Each structure stands twice: as structure tokens, then as C-alpha cells.
Amino acid sequence: MAKSATERKREQRVRDKLSAKEKEALLLSRKIVTALYHNDDAALKRTMARTGIDEEQDLISRFIRGADRMTDHQLAEFIRLH
Template sequence: MTAKTPKQRQQDKRDRDKMSKEDREARLLSRRIVTDLYHNDDAALKRIMARTYIDEPQDIITRLIRGADRMPDDQLNDHIRIA
């Protein structure tokens, strides 16, 4: 695979900019998860968001998933057992 030229990258950007929000989301979204949060879980989520200065629940959940994914297996298992 060869590197794209600046002209090709600019054309790709223009093509992405022309897409509707729904088209961009359909292209990027793997799946949608809907979950109910109990009061204590919601309060914990809000505390984490406040401590990290992150305003969007989706953003903090994504970061938590990616952080957990990078943990070694033993550390992840220990962390999950705490919960």
C-alpha cells in the first residue's frame, strides 16, 4: 500500500465532509449499546466524569473501555473482581 498524496487526502476529506451525519455514523459505528443505569452506577459515572473533567458520558465510557483493553489480563481480572 502506497502513501496517499496530499491531493488524494484532500479529496478524501472533501468526500467525508459531503457525507450526512447519518452516513458518517453508519460508516464508523460498529454497534449501539443501550443500557439502564441504577442510581449508584449513575452517581459513580458522574463522579468519574467530574474527576476527569470529561462532560460526555460516551467519551468517558469509551476511554474506560480502551483503558481496560490495554490492561494486562491479571490486572484486568483483579480490577473486575473489585467491582
């Protein structure tokens, strides 16, 4: 059943009272730490400059969501599986 406006507002007030660390804990699924080779890091920086995206995490999240929307064929072509 859909929540009423009152219920949504009550939940928003609870969320607003949380600290930044508590909010992150609610949203964060997992953390991935990866080492980048110089060429990969340079490609990441070039792509960030081309797109105007300043945060690595933002760009990587967009790549993940974009790849998720691709068909299997599009994804295979993009990462050259075949």
C-alpha cells in the same frame, strides 16, 4: 501501498460532503443501550465530575480503551475476576 497526498485530500473532500448522519453511520459499529441502577449512575456522575468529562459516551469509551490496553492480570485485578 501508501496513499498520496492527492488521494488523501480527495477522500477528505468526499467525507466533508457527508451529512452528520452519514458520517455517524460510517463510524458507528453498534449501539448499546443499558439501564443503570441509582448507585451506578451516581458513580458515573461522580467519575465524570472528577475527570471533567461531560459526555457519558466519552468516559465509557476511555474506560473501554484503557481496559483493552491492560494486561490480563491487570484487567482481572481491576474487575476482580479472581
